[in-house]
Amino acid sequence: MAYSSEDAKGNWAVIVTKFDRDDPTAGLELVKRPIPSPKAGEALVRILYRPINPSDIFALQGQYAGFQPQLPAVPGLEGMGVIEEVGASVRAVLARFTQGMKQGQRVVGAPWPSAEGEGTWQQYVVVKVDNLFPVRSEVSNEDASQFFVNPCTVVGMVHELQPPAGSWLLQNAANSVLGQEIITYAKHLGIKTINVVRQNEYINELKQKGADVVLNSNEVDIVQEVRKTTGGKMAWGALNPIGGPKSKAFPSSVRTHGTVEVYSLIGEEVLVPMSDLVWRDIHVKGFWLNVWLDSLPSHVREKKLKETMDMMAEKVLAPPPPSAKYPLVDVKKAVSDAQRKSGREGKVLLEG
Ligand SMILES: NC(=O)c1ccc[n+]([C@@H]2O[C@H](COP(=O)([O-])OP(=O)(O)OC[C@H]3O[C@@H](n4cnc5c(N)ncnc54)[C@H](OP(=O)(O)O)[C@@H]3O)[C@@H](O)[C@H]2O)c1
Structure with a gap:
């Protein structure tokens, strides 16, 4: 199946069609879907990088409580991207991020809508603006993609x-x-x-x-x-x-x-x-993480997410450099590579 970054009109997505405990790649396919449109209170994010974490592998095996959607569904618990478009009347909501939160802003999701089967292993995701967090300029795209889970x-x-x-x-x-x-x-x-x-x-x-x-x-x-x-x-x-x-x-x-x-x-x-x-x-x-974040009053949650981003900007929380990068089309190779590797080698990233 053709897959190209020049193919601007489509949303190439990895879908999982069945869970498989022995071979987490068994149910994976690449499909082209329409690019979704954000409604009021939502933003369309173009994803640049997503790490493959142990929790993603648990998800593909059907063992992860945070990913039990109706199949087929798009996996991917985290990543980073840029805001492509904001839904009508979102401007007021975005004001809480002060200046600069607009088209082109680098963002992370906390959380991404993976529980609903719209994870990050696709080119475009619609996310509630309240669940987006701006990436500080000191944090690279690769590091930012690993903000949420670890x-x-x-x-x-x-x-x-x-x-x-x-x-x-x-x-x-x-x-x-x-x-x-x-x-x-x-x-x-x-x-x-x-x-x-x-x-x-x-x-x-x-x-x-x-x-x-x-x-x-x-x-x-x-x-x-x-x-x-x-x-x-x-x-x-x-x-x-x-x-x-x-x-x-x-x-x-x-x-x-x-x-x-x-x-x-x-x-x-x-x-x-x-x-x-x-x-x-x-x-x-x-x-x-999901239960902990849900348990926090919103001002404490915001404070802890900000502290996490600040710690990444100050290199206190700095993931090791990625061990490999694969395009979405090579998702099966990427998942097998991530399964083989030990943590200290750095994450395998899905790119583009
Ligand atoms: N509860 C949460 O909210 C939450 C959030 C984030 C992560 N996690 C979990 O945290 C863990 C670490 O995540 P990560 O991204 O840092 O993973 P990672 O870099 O891939 O590291 C995996 C670690 O697990 C060890 N390990 C794997 N199988 C083992 C076994 N059978 N016996 C002993 N040690 C074993 C590895 O040791 P070797 O190198 O010696 O193989 C390595 O230290 C994962 O299990 C992940 O699911 C949980």
């Missing part, structure tokens, strides 16, 4: 735990893109990090990024190492995306009354020693 989650999880400056924060899968952003954001706030990985090759790299301590879960006893590092105080809180037998080290490594935030589905179940729950009042809770 940086907002980093800010959200730290906001929930409230670790004071000088305390220790423990995290697992620290070499992931999100884990690297936790390291730099925590450092900026004066919080020290204990970072768990499963291969020694990540240790030096994470220390160069500002990690205070890096532990290989295949070589050391996490609880003992945390006790030693913190002088017996244990970590203020912990972030863990990985289930399975080693997950029980995290509740045992936080202080009495401390919290472990579980934020992914890798491994399916986490273990919590009953003695930590009963004797030490440890809390183990989930974190999902």
